[in-house]
Amino acid sequence: MTISPEQLRELYRQACEVDVQAFKPGNVSVYAEGHDMTVADFRLSAKVSAEPLCNPDYSLGEKIYYAVKATREAVGCNTNLGIILLCAPLIQAISGIRSGLTLRQAVGKIIAETTIADADWVFKAITLASPGGLGNSGQQDVKEQASVTLLEAMKIASARDRIALQYTTDYQDVFNFLLFRYNIGLDRWGDRNWAAVAAYADMLSQFPDSHIERKYGDQYSERVATGMAQLSEELFKTDNPEQIMPLLFALDQELKLCSINPGTTADMIVATVFTAFLEDLNQ
Numbered sequence: 247m248t249i250s251p252e253q254l255r256e257l258y259r260q261a262c263e264v265d266v267q268a269f270k271p272g273n274v275s276v277y278a279e280g281h282d283m284t285v286a287d288f289r290l291s292a293k294v295s296a297e298p299l300c301n302p303d304y305s306l307g308e309k310i311y312y313a314v315k316a317t318r319e320a321v322g323c324n325t326n327l328g329i330i331l332l333c334a335p336l337i338q339a340i341s342g343i344r345s346g347l348t349l350r351q352a353v354g355k356i357i358a359e360t361t362i363a364d365a366d367w368v369f370k371a372i373t374l375a376s377p378g379g380l381g382n383s384g385q386q387d388v389k390e391q392a393s394v395t396l397l398e399a400m401k402i403a404s405a406r407d408r409i410a411l412q413y414t415t416d417y418q419d420v421f422n423f424l425l426f427r428y429n430i431g432l433d434r435w436g437d438r439n440w441a442a443v444a445a446y447a448d449m450l451s452q453f454p455d456s457h458i459e460r461k462y463g464d465q466y467s468e469r470v471a472t473g474m475a476q477l478s479e480e481l482f483k484t485d486n487p488e489q490i491m492p493l494l495f496a497l498d499q500e501l502k503l504c505s506i507n508p509g510t511t512a513d514m515i516v517a518t519v520f521t522a523f524l525e526d527l528n529q
Contacts, residue, residue: 249527254337255296256525257527261520262329265512268442269479269494272470272501273512275493277494280502283325288301291317291325299330299337306360307367309334314371328409328457328513332420333370333520335413340524349525354416357397358440365392365399365470408456415499424449425525431481438519440487443494446515447481450474450508457509466506473497 260264269277276285298304300311313330339352347355348376369392392399400413412419427448431441451474477497480490501507 249340250267251300251302252343253527254300257301257523258296258333258337258520259292260289261333261516261523264438264442264519265329265516268439268446268510268515269491270443270446270508270515271494271497272506272508273472278498278502281500281507282506283323287321287325290320294320295326295330299334302341304366305335305367306338306356307364307371309338311367311371311374313427314375318374319462324375324511327372328510329516330371331409332412332417332513332517336495336517336520340527343394349521350416350421357400357413357416360396362392362395364396365394368392368396368399393414406456406460408453409513412514412517417521419449419453419514420521424514428515428518428522432522434485435487437487441483442515442519443487444478444481445518446508446511447474447477449511449514451478453511453512455508457507457511462506466504470501470506470508473500 265273266275266288269275272280274280274283274285274288279285295313295315298316299309301309301312304312310330313334316328317326317330318324335353335356336349339349340357343349371391374475384508393403397413400410403410403413408419424445427445428441431444432438435441451471454464455470455527458466458470474497477490477493482489483489
């Protein structure tokens with residue numbers, strides 16, 4: 247199977263568009279902006295980051311750095327660092343996938359073969375993006391030069407960052423949990439956006455968001471989980487998700503009033519939708 251950079255860019259942009267079309271409480275969407283970011287910021291970020299991410303001449307680390315740099319230059323804020331970190335290995339994997347390998351196996355191989363240079367590019371990208379709650383680290387601080395491979399750096403960060411955890415588990419949350427939940431919603435409603443909302447709610451009802459916990463510790467974790475469990479339950483019961491829009495608006499307002507943004511989980515939803523697109527190609 248051969249997939250062109252143009253095809254990859256389009257699928258990546260489509261996955262990013264689902265991110266803003268899906269009403270995921272606490273995030274920026276066409277229903278409710280927030281956190282000093284707009285839908286236009288996210289759409290422009292997707293457009294400008296697609297080119298370097300899908301550049302076949304770039305290494306994994308270069309893909310990530312130049313995608314973050316293009317985003318920073320276009321919108322001046324961190325809209326998509328997590329999306330880039332998660333989608334870059336998927337793009338690298340599908341571009342060179344060999345016959346007989348699953349996408350997950352190919353992603354694991356790409357990550358296992360990362361280098362110190364990859365880690366250094368990613369450290370520069372993270373520093374440039376300046377994500378909320380970054381702080382300092384005693385080991386492999388991103389503000390300094392890397393001395394381990396990207397996989398080893400992600401292992402160090404994995405206890406406090408769910409995106410780093412995906413690198414160390416061959417995207418366990420995506421392949422073992424989120425894709426399953428997303429596909430159930432897609433089969434039921436025939437709508438990517440509502441399938442994305444369902445996967446998001448299911449994830450947050452069971453796993454704390456590491457972006458929230460970096461900023462606030464666990465003070466909001468139970469509150470978020472309770473609200474998302476309610477949303478999951480209401481989605482499970484309805485054949486017409488439009489009927490629960492009042493609940494979505496209420497949850498969204500509650501989270502944004504406290505500046506709570508489940509950004510890591512939202513990034514993982516983009517990666518899940520993108521993975522679903524790529525798996526369709528790889529069948």
